[in-house]
Amino acid sequence: MPATPSPVVRPLDWFGQFGVDRDAIRRVLSEATAHGADDADLYFEHTESTSVGLSDGAVNRAHTTVDLGVGVRVVIGDQVGYAYTEDLSLESMLRAARTASAIARDSGAKQPQFVEAARDLPDFYPVDRHWSEVDLSVRVPMVRDWEARAFAQDDRVRKVRVNLGDADKHVLLARADGTIVADYRPMTRAVVGVTAADGDLRESGSYNVASRGDLSYYTADRQERLVTRSVERALRAIHAGSPPAGEMPVVLAAGSSGILLHEAIGHGMEADFNRKGTSIYADKLGKRIAPPQVTIVDDATLPGARGSLNVDDEGSATEKTVLVEDGVLRSYLHDRISARHYGVDSTGSGRRESFRHTVLPRMRATYMEPGPHDPSEIIGSVKKGLYCEVFANGAVQIGAGDFSFYVRHGRLIEDGKLTEPVKDVNLIGFGPKVLEAIEMVGNDLEIDEGGWTCGKDGQGVPVSQGMPTVKVGSLSVGGGR
Amino acid sequence: MQTPEQMLELAHQVVGRAKELGADEVAAMVSRGSHVTVQRRGGKVETATEATTRGLVVSVLRGDCYSSNSTSDLRPDALDSFLKRCVGATEYLEPDPYRRQPDIELCGRGVSVEQLDQDDPAWAEHTAEARAVQAEAIESRLVGRRSDIISCSSYVADGRSESVQVMSNGFVGVDAGAWFAAGGDMTLEEGDRRPESGAYYGARYLSDLPTPDAIADEIERRVAERLGSKAAPSGTYPMVLANRSAGRILGVLGGPLSGSSLHEHLSCLEGKLGERIGSSVFTLVDDPTIPRGLGSRPWDGDTLRAKPRTIVQNGVLEQYNINVYYGRKLGVEPTSGGRSNWVVPPGDVPTAELLAGLPKAILVTGFLGGNSNGSTGDFSFGIRGLLLEHGQVVGSLSEMNVTGSITDIFQRLVAVGDDPWPWSSVRSPTLIFDDVQFSGT
Numbered sequence A: 001m002p003a004t005p006s007p008v009v010r011p012l013d014w015f016g017q018f019g020v021d022r023d024a025i026r027r028v029l030s031e032a033t034a035h036g037a038d039d040a041d042l043y044f045e046h047t048e049s050t051s052v053g054l055s056d057g058a059v060n061r062a063h064t065t066v067d068l069g070v071g072v073r074v075v076i077g078d079q080v081g082y083a084y085t086e087d088l089s090l091e092s093m094l095r096a097a098r099t100a101s102a103i104a105r106d107s108g109a110k111q112p113q114f115v116e117a118a119r120d121l122p123d124f125y126p127v128d129r130h131w132s133e134v135d136l137s138v139r140v141p142m143v144r145d146w147e148a149r150a151f152a153q154d155d156r157v158r159k160v161r162v163n164l165g166d167a168d169k170h171v172l173l174a175r176a177d178g179t180i181v182a183d184y185r186p187m188t189r190a191v192v193g194v195t196a197a198d199g200d201l202r203e204s205g206s207y208n209v210a211s212r213g214d215l216s217y218y219t220a221d222r223q224e225r226l227v228t229r230s231v232e233r234a235l236r237a238i239h240a241g242s243p244p245a246g247e248m249p250v251v252l253a254a255g256s257s258g259i260l261l262h263e264a265i266g267h268g269m270e271a272d273f274n275r276k277g278t279s280i281y282a283d284k285l286g287k288r289i290a291p292p293q294v295t296i297v298d299d300a301t302l303p304g305a306r307g308s309l310n311v312d313d314e315g316s317a318t319e320k321t322v323l324v325e326d327g328v329l330r331s332y333l334h335d336r337i338s339a340r341h342y343g344v345d346s347t348g349s350g351r352r353e354s355f356r357h358t359v360l361p362r363m364r365a366t367y368m369e370p371g372p373h374d375p376s377e378i379i380g381s382v383k384k385g386l387y388c389e390v391f392a393n394g395a396v397q398i399g400a401g402d403f404s405f406y407v408r409h410g411r412l413i414e415d416g417k418l419t420e421p422v423k424d425v426n427l428i429g430f431g432p433k434v435l436e437a438i439e440m441v442g443n444d445l446e447i448d449e450g451g452w453t454c455g456k457d458g459q460g461v462p463v464s465q466g467m468p469t470v471k472v473g474s475l476s477v478g479g480g481r
Numbered sequence B: 001m002q003t004p005e006q007m008l009e010l011a012h013q014v015v016g017r018a019k020e021l022g023a024d025e026v027a028a029m030v031s032r033g034s035h036v037t038v039q040r041r042g043g044k045v046e047t048a049t050e051a052t053t054r055g056l057v058v059s060v061l062r063g064d065c066y067s068s069n070s071t072s073d074l075r076p077d078a079l080d081s082f083l084k085r086c087v088g089a090t091e092y093l094e095p096d097p098y099r100r101q102p103d104i105e106l107c108g109r110g111v112s113v114e115q116l117d118q119d120d121p122a123w124a125e126h127t128a129e130a131r132a133v134q135a136e137a138i139e140s141r142l143v144g145r146r147s148d149i150i151s152c153s154s155y156v157a158d159g160r161s162e163s164v165q166v167m168s169n170g171f172v173g174v175d176a177g178a179w180f181a182a183g184g185d186m187t188l189e190e191g192d193r194r195p196e197s198g199a200y201y202g203a204r205y206l207s208d209l210p211t212p213d214a215i216a217d218e219i220e221r222r223v224a225e226r227l228g229s230k231a232a233p234s235g236t237y238p239m240v241l242a243n244r245s246a247g248r249i250l251g252v253l254g255g256p257l258s259g260s261s262l263h264e265h266l267s268c269l270e271g272k273l274g275e276r277i278g279s280s281v282f283t284l285v286d287d288p289t290i291p292r293g294l295g296s297r298p299w300d301g302d303t304l305r306a307k308p309r310t311i312v313q314n315g316v317l318e319q320y321n322i323n324v325y326y327g328r329k330l331g332v333e334p335t336s337g338g339r340s341n342w343v344v345p346p347g348d349v350p351t352a353e354l355l356a357g358l359p360k361a362i363l364v365t366g367f368l369g370g371n372s373n374g375s376t377g378d379f380s381f382g383i384r385g386l387l388l389e390h391g392q393v394v395g396s397l398s399e400m401n402v403t404g405s406i407t408d409i410f411q412r413l414v415a416v417g418d419d420p421w422p423w424s425s426v427r428s429p430t431l432i433f434d435d436v437q438f439s440g441t
Helices: A022-032 A090-104 A136-153 A220-238 A256-269 A271-275 A336-342 A375-380 A431-436 B004-020 B076-092 B128-142 B212-224 B243-251 B259-263 B324-330 B351-356 B406-412
Strands: A039-055 A058-076 A079-085 A157-175 A179-198 A201-211 A246-252 A296-299 A320-325 A365-368 A384-396 A402-414 A417-430 A438-441 A452-456 A459-467 A470-477 B025-041 B044-062 B065-071 B149-167 B172-188 B196-203 B235-241 B284-286 B309-313 B361-372 B378-389 B392-405 B413-416 B431-439
Touching: A022 A039, A022 A058, A022 A090, A039 A136, A058 A090, A058 A136, A058 B076, A079 A090, A090 B044, A136 A157, A136 A179, A136 A220, A136 B076, A179 A220, A201 A220, A220 A402, A220 A417, A256 A271, A256 A296, A256 A320, A256 A365, A256 A384, A256 A402, A256 A431, A256 A452, A256 A459, A256 A470, A271 A336, A375 A417, A384 A417, A384 B361, A402 A431, A402 B378, A402 B392, A417 A431, A417 B361, A417 B378, A417 B392, A431 A438, A470 B392, B004 B025, B004 B044, B004 B076, B004 B149, B004 B172, B025 B128, B044 B076, B065 B076, B128 B149, B128 B172, B128 B212, B172 B212, B196 B212, B235 B243, B243 B361, B243 B431, B259 B324, B361 B392, B361 B431, B378 B406, B392 B406, B406 B413, B406 B431
Parallel strands: A058 B065, A079 B044, A246 A384, A365 A459, A402 B361, B235 B361
Antiparallel strands: A039 A058, A039 A157, A058 A079, A157 A179, A179 A201, A246 A470, A296 A320, A296 A365, A384 A402, A402 A417, A417 A470, A438 A470, A452 A459, B025 B044, B025 B149, B044 B065, B149 B172, B172 B196, B235 B431, B284 B309, B361 B378, B378 B392, B392 B431, B413 B431
């Protein structure tokens, strides 16, 4: 096991224990750029993840994963050569570098000059303790306590399942221009799942929280929420039905409704799709795409958020990027390749799932800035519609513009009031049309605390999303009646 | 770790060392693999990725306390620390005797290497030049095919993996297989929309992949179908589920069939063994023994011998998917956890003939998001599709959902086509259902 780290990790400190030193980095980068390169980098990663699980009344399983490796990337224009290895011996890294460099053969590109420069980073996820310093003996009683509290909350609770997972991820980015940056990225996620029964009816519900935080993330309030909300959701689902089918006004509750932004516009803002012309937003920069009350951002700087990053996965500084300002499309999400293509700076959106994957422009924490309306005013404005509160997943077709999201829990709105609970319904729409149909924006922005993961080209990365209460004039609801 | 013998040696060492450290039962799987992907766009290689990988998965039971673990750091010192941690973790846990390894009599190879035929010798000869030619051939057949193309790309990939498993119950298994994939996508210009579609094919043998011409034809056909798409009015329609898309609806059965959801009493199929859950034309077989099958395997996740199993026979539920762990918890014999190849046997009547008999129907060609609830069986999915009249396409559909329940939908299965889709571990022909709820305008 690696030595106990100090809270501040300087470049190379962590990977030194695996035999990675400046000389090795220089030699591997030199090999990677031997045929020339517009850009090249080495992405070292070491992740230790642990999870403990409770089911059937016992904390009876633990899982540990250790992942170690390096990815070598060589970029020529918009062409990428990529190779990785889990073996950090010099011989193996040089082999990966030779493989990645093949893309540059006959390209005429020059070999970049390596001038070493370490860089200080901001700290959007300060922690006191790494997870590797937290013993299982600390985690087990937490898990057991959540179970006991869930059973105590309602006698209709029949089963409780709990999982508490966390990870210490260390990354080291060495670029062909000599930039070296290192980042420690903690992650924790807890989920409580409850099965409840009322007579013959049985249903389940769950709630989860996630953060780039340490043990102190689990405040008394948060632990209480984790338990009470999972029980509430299971109980509510028992008597919930299916809404009517067809187009109707939809009110999205504050918080995880940010999934609408993620699917309806977020992916379409990723500049690789725009560079290739395959996004529906490819020719819309500077144009109005939503009503003036709509401002949408993608933010890497929220303290402790699951999607936050001190530095992106190709060494660029991160930021809060305004995508849509007062209804006008302002910026795409750029990695270095697309930034070069558009002649702008990277927005620090270059991300990868692990050292096994190359960089793509991705979202971090996507949310809509708050508007003027009180949530009750928004609900009160709907005669007959659907109120969506808890979401499971979403999907989008970037070019066609169609997107969908699945509502696990909601309510009908009748004459301006929330009535019958409903569940398990998919909503589908055409992104640009739905953005135009945003009629009211609430004053109650909430960043959802759940553990969202975004998938693209087979890569999953942690993201956050948020939303104030929002009314969409019309969406197609996949109801069952 | 260059040879299967070295991998076996490592797995044996891991089992031995974990036992020395106090484990009562140990299972170790060592794997290694290589894979290459090449993606082309705009007349050049856009991304080329190549890697060799390795890994170790270890599960241990000490005093009936269980931990499962994986690592890619196989340096000897790191490995020893890792094993100490794996065994040490059990100290804090409560016993779970259901985790004990299965009886060795049940374990082993259920189908011969020759019959599985998963390891194409052509893989070792497949060169970087051959991949480049293959990717270029697909791309060149897409470029210039139409005047409204915004972007098109081609993709080829292949790989081979080897794994060895050693368990303290005496099981020793060695498995290897290659795979190949090819495909591409196309985006068209159409006013406010940029319709896109693609086609991807996977196979165990390189020579089984479709030709570049066939791939390019299919990509163009699929994207052209998306032009002019819009929602149809909400209502009930006959649903024609395209063979390649059947996995999404069949997949809804996966959760409720599983031992874990039965154990949690969260399965809408609980207590339904021997009962009718579909019409008489619905039969579903899990068959891990299909030669060159993408889901084929010599043993299951518990190392139980692979064998074909009929899950639904003429509409009657015959078996669940119960692994060793949940079999013990439920007090029943395990069948097999998870799924291998899911096969819906084809019918006798040509699909085109079946479609010609439908005055109006929705052909579902793909899905967009959606989900299902295993305890109620309810599902709601976004769809892409075509409106058909007597088998002729009269419109392209988007912005629609299909909604139903898995406990009911297969009762509505009225006909099964003769065109099983071979490029997936779900081998289903086109399926035709009566009166399915769609929401649109």
